[in-house]
Amino acid sequence: MTGSNVAVVILNWNGLHFLQKFIPGIVRNSAEAQIVLADNASTDDSIPWLEQNFPQVRIIRFKTNHGFCKGYNEALKQIDSDFYVLLNSDVEVGKNWLLPLIETFNSDESIAIVQPKIKWQKNKVIYEYAGAAGGFIDKYGYPFCRGRILNNLEKDKGQYDTSGDIFWASGACLMIRSEVYHKMGGLDENFFAHMEEIDLCWRVLNSNYKIKYVADSEVYHIGGGTLPKSNPRKTYLNHRNSLFLLYKNLPDSICGKKILIRLILDGLSAIVYLLQFRFGDVRALLKAHRDYYKMKTLLQRPEHNKNPQKLKGYYNKSILFDYFLKRKRKFSDLDSF
Numbered sequence: 001m002t003g004s005n006v007a008v009v010i011l012n013w014n015g016l017h018f019l020q021k022f023i024p025g026i027v028r029n030s031a032e033a034q035i036v037l038a039d040n041a042s043t044d045d046s047i048p049w050l051e052q053n054f055p056q057v058r059i060i061r062f063k064t065n066h067g068f069c070k071g072y073n074e075a076l077k078q079i080d081s082d083f084y085v086l087l088n089s090d091v092e093v094g095k096n097w098l099l100p101l102i103e104t105f106n107s108d109e110s111i112a113i114v115q116p117k118i119k120w121q122k123n124k125v126i127y128e129y130a131g132a133a134g135g136f137i138d139k140y141g142y143p144f145c146r147g148r149i150l151n152n153l154e155k156d157k158g159q160y161d162t163s164g165d166i167f168w169a170s171g172a173c174l175m176i177r178s179e180v181y182h183k184m185g186g187l188d189e190n191f192f193a194h195m196e197e198i199d200l201c202w203r204v205l206n207s208n209y210k211i212k213y214v215a216d217s218e219v220y221h222i223g224g225g226t227l228p229k230s231n232p233r234k235t236y237l238n239h240r241n242s243l244f245l246l247y248k249n250l251p252d253s254i255c256g257k258k259i260l261i262r263l264i265l266d267g268l269s270a271i272v273y274l275l276q277f278r279f280g281d282v283r284a285l286l287k288a289h290r291d292y293y294k295m296k297t298l299l300q301r302p303e304h305n306k307n308p309q310k311l312k313g314y315y316n317k318s319i320l321f322d323y324f325l326k327r328k329r330k331f332s333d334l335d336s337f
Contacts, residue, residue, distance in 0.1 A: 076182075
């Protein structure tokens, strides 16, 4: 694989402050790739600044803001490359971060997606919420990571320095074979944002590809750069998209039961929101359920849905039960799977 076959693609919307902070390092540390900025109709000085300071970065301009999923889908249609790196604008890359990812792809043609170690940019000894050392999922659709279970973030003490199979790779920094991306139809635009990468990864696994975490590659994510963590909009997207995720990817034999249990668990979440006086989140959750039923006919259920227990990284237990009742707060505390 040569550098001309790798494109690092950054989706931008009014992110001048992130570009000024991170583009210099991305350009300096990514000699193996072309750098592309896909701009979602920014109204700040992102484009003039980039043109003046980094003319080697290719710019794709959109006349309207397509959001995350459609923005990437439209951008990647215009990029001729064997491999794409989807990189958030609020990510700092480490030295030689790309080479281990490239080498992993070269080791096995069945590998479709890889993810580096992702740590918190504001405190680089702590794993970052969105991805950490690779993503997994429990039987009710709750995602978690090596290095992050729910809101508990671990320090990097070398405990996850072994590369291996994972269920999902973080959209903060995800490298994928372009052929697979287009074969899968890209990111599902019905998701808009949040969990769209988990859906893509689930479809990839169901199509007999592998997804790997690469410990020798490291990046640093600010996180929450586009949407605050405590926000009714995020609550809405997370609850709605979790139901989308299960409906699309679970086989018919267990789909209905799993979704029913998830709806009950969401009801318990609503009670917690009420007790915390988070009335905006309660409304967001109710809207999420309403829109799931309104929109689920738009979702395509692949014919090749498989028993998820046969997929790497699927945890056939409840992470909520383990976390709150068994007090298992670290990935290493979980039963092997």
